[in-house]
Amino acid sequence: MALGTFSGGASTAHLTPRPDKSLFAGNYLSIDGNDFNFTKQFLPEVYEKEVERFGNRSISGFLRMVGAEMPMASDEVVWAEQGRIHVAFDDCSLAANSDAATNKITFASSANQDYVNIGDTVIISKGGKTTKCYVQAKPSATTITAVPYKADQLMDAAAGGWDNTGATTGISLFVYGSEYGKGSKDVGNSINAKSEFYKNSPVIIRDKYSVNGSDTAQIGWVEVTTEIGTSGYLWYLKSEHEARIRFEDQLEMVMIEAEKAAHSFTADPGAGSNSFTVKGSEGMFAAIESRGLVYSDADFGGSHADDGLADFDKILQELDKQGAIEENMLFLNRGVSLAIDNMLAAQNSYGTGGTSYGVFDNSEDMALNLGFSGFRRGSYDFYKTDWKYLNDSTTRGLVKDVEGVFVPAGVSTVYDQILGKNIQRPFLHVRYRASEADDRRMKSWITGSVGGNYTSDEDAMNVHFLSERCLCVQGANNFILLKSGDGVIGDAD
Numbered sequence: 001m002a003l004g005t006f007s008g009g010a011s012t013a014h015l016t017p018r019p020d021k022s023l024f025a026g027n028y029l030s031i032d033g034n035d036f037n038f039t040k041q042f043l044p045e046v047y048e049k050e051v052e053r054f055g056n057r058s059i060s061g062f063l064r065m066v067g068a069e070m071p072m073a074s075d076e077v078v079w080a081e082q083g084r085i086h087v088a089f090d091d092c093s094l095a096a097n098s099d100a101a102t103n104k105i106t107f108a109s110s111a112n113q114d115y116v117n118i119g120d121t122v123i124i125s126k127g128g129k130t131t132k133c134y135v136q137a138k139p140s141a142t143t144i145t146a147v148p149y150k151a152d153q154l155m156d157a158a159a160g161g162w163d164n165t166g167a168t169t170g171i172s173l174f175v176y177g178s179e180y181g182k183g184s185k186d187v188g189n190s191i192n193a194k195s196e197f198y199k200n201s202p203v204i205i206r207d208k209y210s211v212n213g214s215d216t217a218q219i220g221w222v223e224v225t226t227e228i229g230t231s232g233y234l235w236y237l238k239s240e241h242e243a244r245i246r247f248e249d250q251l252e253m254v255m256i257e258a259e260k261a262a263h264s265f266t267a268d269p270g271a272g273s274n275s276f277t278v279k280g281s282e283g284m285f286a287a288i289e290s291r292g293l294v295y296s297d298a299d300f301g302g303s304h305a306d307d308g309l310a311d312f313d314k315i316l317q318e319l320d321k322q323g324a325i326e327e328n329m330l331f332l333n334r335g336v337s338l339a340i341d342n343m344l345a346a347q348n349s350y351g352t353g354g355t356s357y358g359v360f361d362n363s364e365d366m367a368l369n370l371g372f373s374g375f376r377r378g379s380y381d382f383y384k385t386d387w388k389y390l391n392d393s394t395t396r397g398l399v400k401d402v403e404g405v406f407v408p409a410g411v412s413t414v415y416d417q418i419l420g421k422n423i424q425r426p427f428l429h430v431r432y433r434a435s436e437a438d439d440r441r442m443k444s445w446i447t448g449s450v451g452g453n454y455t456s457d458e459d460a461m462n463v464h465f466l467s468e469r470c471l472c473v474q475g476a477n478n479f480i481l482l483k484s485g486d487g488v489i490g491d492a493d
Helices: 036-042 044-048 062-066 097-102 213-218 240-257 284-291 305-321 334-345 364-369
Strands: 069-072 077-082 088-094 104-106 120-126 129-137 143-148 168-178 195-200 203-212 219-225 231-237 293-296 327-332 373-377 380-386 402-408 411-416 421-426 428-433 443-448 460-473 480-483
Touching (some): 077 460, 088 120, 240 284, 284 402, 293 305, 305 373, 327 334, 334 402
Antiparallel strands (some): 077 411, 088 104, 088 168, 104 143, 129 143, 443 460
């Protein structure tokens, strides 16, 4: 019996209604993502009958708001992000005073020196002092000779150099141009922007809901009519939705919290798993701490809103150094959210006007309906909301070390190693395993001897949930993680 689309647009084409109220796997209406629209439409009592003592307990929705989901077929996803187009280094050193006449600048590795050519003009900086130099020679694999335009020696303090008798480390250098003579024909090495390769592997996440045969009174029935006029019954478990909500929350939390294993260890087969090497995965927090920006003590001045604005502007200055993505989503705990409210209120609503709301189809009403408020500072638009995950006392609200996250809106262009081409993807998106034979985005199935399955001699019905997925954080240098601490911004590479 073919089953089409029911009224309201909810599709349950994978189900076959039974003419009588009988329990079979084929007419089981799973209250998961596949049948969610149908169950919300026709089974509101499942969600509304019981008073939720602790309010809406779901924390999912973050990734649905800022990301996307797309399939993958391999064991890992690999992408390349193009590096900076300008040549700059912050880890060089300057020779001691006895060798200063040679004006030797030493690079951390020989690979870095390849990006600086004879004839380049560079700015060298140390402790706020800058000197413009001409790259005269490359005497070794790790050094260049940079002659200052205003003096013979870089150590000449009077000419803007450094009065230092020992080796000077922590030298910054960037190429701002070049100078060649008449009739020149060779400009040294060809320079391509360095690409950084990143990869992540999916993890398998599982859960289940069980009900014994004696408690099948929990089963409910829905009578439906197909597009061809036939009718029948579908059945469901009234308590399954709690297990589904918990599992959906876990899917989101794993994508946020997952960590790659720093050492090799094996899972215990006694825990219900085959023996395998635990690899982990890179979640959003781990990606930001590794490749992004971390700002500590994000109270934005606490009781003094002017100090708060100064702290916020520090973040803007750091964003200027990165991709300068104009629209950003702010997911905050209650304390930081209120601090920003106080900060903006003290500025007589400065920055609250002129917000584009481009992320929300240029609709302020849509943003407000979704729980976001917008404000503008400098050239940036921000949309902030309270993130339940950081407030809930059974999740991050318990440990209170993470206070919020800045997530850039829009897409970035990367080179996909698997596809072999440049693609545009959201800065934050989920990849899940899928093939023609098996879609592992969100699976559910039934085992046991209850419900017409008879897969085992267990007097129970087990509803299993499984997903295999990982998170891709592209352009992590544009993300900011707000943590409790000492007010330091960590640099992104």
